[in-house]
Amino acid sequence: MKPAWLIVAYLAAVALPLIVSWLVGGPPRPFREELASGLGILAFTMILMEFVLSGRFKSISNGVGMDVTMRFHQMMARTALAFALLHPFLYRGAPSGGQRPWDPTRQLTITTDFSDLSTGIAAFLILPTLVLLAIGRTQLDVKYETWRLMHGIGALLVAALLLHHTIYAGRYGSLPVMTWLWGAMTGMAIGSLLYVYLLVPLRDKARGWRVTSVNRLTPKQWELTVTPDGHSGLEFKAGQFVWLNVGHSAFSLKENPFSISSAPSAGPEVSFIIKELGDFTRTVGQIEPGSVAYLDGPYGSLSIEGRDEPGVALIAGGVGIAPLISILRQMRLTDDPRKVKIIYGNRLEDQIACRDELDAEDVTYVLTEPPQGWQGARGFIDAALMDRVFSPTEFKEWIFVMCGPAIMMNIVEDHLIARGTPSSHILSERFDYD
The missing domain is CATH 3.40.50.80 (Nucleotide-binding domain of ferredoxin-NADP reductase (FNR) module)
Structure with missing residues (x-):
């Protein structure tokens, strides 16, 4: 998919709930309250879109490059965080007390039920933690697999909390058409997680690989080679990378991205140059030939295929x-x-x-x-x-x-x-x- 179309698709998806809210939401409130609701709607939509911008969808990451996809993912997460943090402070006064029959359209207050507000407050506290942990993960003494699991669970929790808060505490979210829309978009976000953590491993399980050799190239660099186990192999372009899982179940989170160092025309075997840096890479030299491996890919756009520069x-x-x-x-x-x-x-x-x-x-x-x-x-x-x-x-x-x-x-x-x-x-x- 072309980068321009990806940008248009992203902007359309982010703007859709805002546009629908404007069309069906009734008479407008004062500007400050409308701005507060608008920022909240945008924050929730952008958070849901973060699931799609996770980098594991080839039509996106291979179209614009994995580094561009992940940079955009980070920028939008921080923008959503800013909108979410500003959103509650723009409302006038803190809603409290019992029912207010003089405000049936919620033009003055959002809700008076703390249970509806509490999910928004919880998301308000979890979201900054999630973003800060992502920014500082390289400085944390936490395994990559552990951080990845925490990040996925935290994002899912934030999405669920915001869905409840938006539908039950929001002026626009309680409208039937908006409830359906938010439900569909949240379902899409959850579906993307199921795709990455369930459907992709199921597919990879039927296309296993076996380690054929592990050779030392330099004191701390190894060449690991795998061969397809009962299938034709991997179609890739020179310069691309895969997520490599060695010695674990296809459903394991213990996978890491590595660039392919072999050439597509060299045959079905695939090789990687791996430097000893982290938990997995420090054990590469101990991998036994015959070990099971799984490859998810290829990803990336670092390829000169089809280029005609001299x-x-x-x-x-x-x-x-x-x-x-x-x-x-x-x-x-x-x-x-x-x-x-x-x-x-x-x-x-x-x-x-x-x-x-x-x-x-x-x-x-x-x-x-x-x-x-x-x-x-x-x-x-x-x-x-x-x-x-x-x-x-x-x-x-x-x-x-x-x-x-x-x-x-x-x-x-x-x-x-x-x-x-x-x-x-x-x-x-x-x-x-x-």
């Missing part, structure tokens, strides 16, 4: 070489005639992966802590280095594909734009957003 620049930092080596391998297997230049940055020389393969290419190695006698580039991948590697014509005509630490990609992207590289010629994949 040259390809591959810029990697650390384990970011994984999707780029897949692209390079695919180009060589398909006899792609285009010229390729590679910049590959690491901290130490023994962290360079696939060196024998890369030495056959036009490659520039960059080390921040080079050994004595190092003949390659020193320091970081920066503007000066890029100006030495690429000509003015290459900056303007080639396609630049990069993957690595966020600070490296920020520097590279900024310099490419400054040197006149069209934004459509810059492909990047980010896995950290804050």
Whole structure:
């Protein structure tokens, strides 16, 4: 699906409850009360849409890129949080006491029943916690799988609380047409969770994989290879990634995203370059051949398939070489005639992966802590280095594909734009957003 259509679809979905409320809601109240209700409606709608923007729907994430999808997911979550926090403070006075027969249309008060307000108050307290935990999860000493489960349950709880609060405490939510609309949209959000956590595992369970080899590439990097178990394999583009689950049930939350390092044309086996960083990755070397594995994917848009630029620049930092080596391998297997230049940055020389393969290419190695006698580039991948590697014509005509630490990609992207590289010629994949 094209990015423009995705934006239109998102805006239409977010605006729908607001428009319907305006059409069927009766006489307007003072502006401040209408603004309060409007912000509440928008916040709830955006929260429900967050379930769809989770990154696990290929028609969305593959259309605009996983990094764009997840960044948008984060931005909209914070915007919804701001609307939700502001919403109750715009109403005049705190509703309390018994029934108020002089206000049958709820133009002066929302409700007088604390049980109807309490679900909104609970959501008001849980939502900021959910967003703050997402922002700071990398600083927390919590396993990724644990955080993911907490995030999913918390989001589901917030949606259920807000559905009750909106229908029973809202002026517009109690209208029959709005009750049906909110129910349908909440059902869609819950359905997206069922798709990710039930339907996808059911599908993957029938398409299992087996680990064929686990080889050490560098002191802390491994190449893990899996082969399809009774099926034809995975159709993917060079540069894409999958969610990999090794040694667990298809329904397990113990899955992690890894870029594919093998080429689509190399056969049914799929390989990954995995660096020891977290709980799972530190145990990769202990995985036994024959272990069961499940792949959910492919995802991502870091692909040069169908592109016709005269040259390809591959810029990697650390384990970011994984999707780029897949692209390079695919180009060589398909006899792609285009010229390729590679910049590959690491901290130490023994962290360079696939060196024998890369030495056959036009490659520039960059080390921040080079050994004595190092003949390659020193320091970081920066503007000066890029100006030495690429000509003015290459900056303007080639396609630049990069993957690595966020600070490296920020520097590279900024310099490419400054040197006149069209934004459509810059492909990047980010896995950290804050």
